[in-house]
Amino acid sequence: MAMFYSDYQDIQLQAVEPTLTGNIEVFLINAGSAEIYGAEFEAAVVSTENLEFNLAVGYTHSEVDDVDPQDAQATGVQDGNVLQKTPEWSVSTGIQYSQSFDFGELVWRADYRWQDEVYHNSANDFETYEGSCATLDARVSLSAGDDWEFSLFGTNLTDEATYSTIFKSGAGFVTGYPNRSRVVGVNVTHHF
Numbered sequence: 001m002a003m004f005y006s007d008y009q010d011i012q013l014q015a016v017e018p019t020l021t022g023n024i025e026v027f028l029i030n031a032g033s034a035e036i037y038g039a040e041f042e043a044a045v046v047s048t049e050n051l052e053f054n055l056a057v058g059y060t061h062s063e064v065d066d067v068d069p070q071d072a073q074a075t076g077v078q079d080g081n082v083l084q085k086t087p088e089w090s091v092s093t094g095i096q097y098s099q100s101f102d103f104g105e106l107v108w109r110a111d112y113r114w115q116d117e118v119y120h121n122s123a124n125d126f127e128t129y130e131g132s133c134a135t136l137d138a139r140v141s142l143s144a145g146d147d148w149e150f151s152l153f154g155t156n157l158t159d160e161a162t163y164s165t166i167f168k169s170g171a172g173f174v175t176g177y178p179n180r181s182r183v184v185g186v187n188v189t190h191h192f
Contacts, residue, residue, distance in 0.1 A: 001041045008034040011064070013122050015074040024169070031071035034083060036062045050098050058090040064122065076123030085165075087116035087132075104144040111137045120166035127174045128166040135160050141187075151187040156180060 010030035019025050038060035045053045062083040072078055082088075094111040113135050120128035136158050141151035159182040166176040 001039065003039045004037060006034075006036040008036060011122075013071070013075040013077055015071075026169075029071060029074065031075055032064055032067035032077065032079075034062060034064045036060065036083065036086075052096045053094070055093045056091070060086055060088060060090075062086045076121075076125065078123075081122060081124045082119060084120055084122045084128075085118050087118050089116040090114065104142060107139075107141050107143075109139045109141075113137075120163065121168060123168075125168050127168050130163055130166065133160050133162050134158060135162070147191050149187070149189040149191075151189075152185075153187065154182070154184045156182050157184075158182075 011032050011034055012028045013031045015027055015029050015031075038058065040056070040058045042056045043054065047053065064077055064081040064083065065079050067075075067077055067079055090113075092111065092113040094109065096107065096109040098108075099106045115133060117129065117131050119125070120130065135156045137153070137155045138157060139151055139153040141149055143149045156179075161181070162179045163176045164179050166174065168174050
């Protein structure tokens, strides 16, 4: 288990301002401060020689404070905003079962991840809000001696629509970059 506290000064924030020619200019400024604290807990349990569980839980409180009014106008960031891409709660858990045979080892694994809602920008614009989400991954692999491994895998099996980033430009346009949807595949690995 770990606990942490950070007093973040002169946060770099993105400012968007119009130019005399009617375009916009995007630049970074050092504006305001933030308080960040939380805790993380991780555990792994090997219940039998073949069965293993793992769990991780995280809590993070983040709050922007002491933003100069001029900087707040340029960035849209206000006192009390949360830091971008910082979920308050996150949980991940997994289970793995392995079986040994004369010809190799068969391993079954599943991983589940959940995270709380986030904003993708420091101004906490509604257009950059992403609700809580959960994903499930699974894999079964067969090792044949030390040379070959055959795997069947699936990522994001719940086909959750999530984003790596959502960007709002100064002109009000919103662009989202989605993460991969469900992927199912086969891997064949040979070790030389």
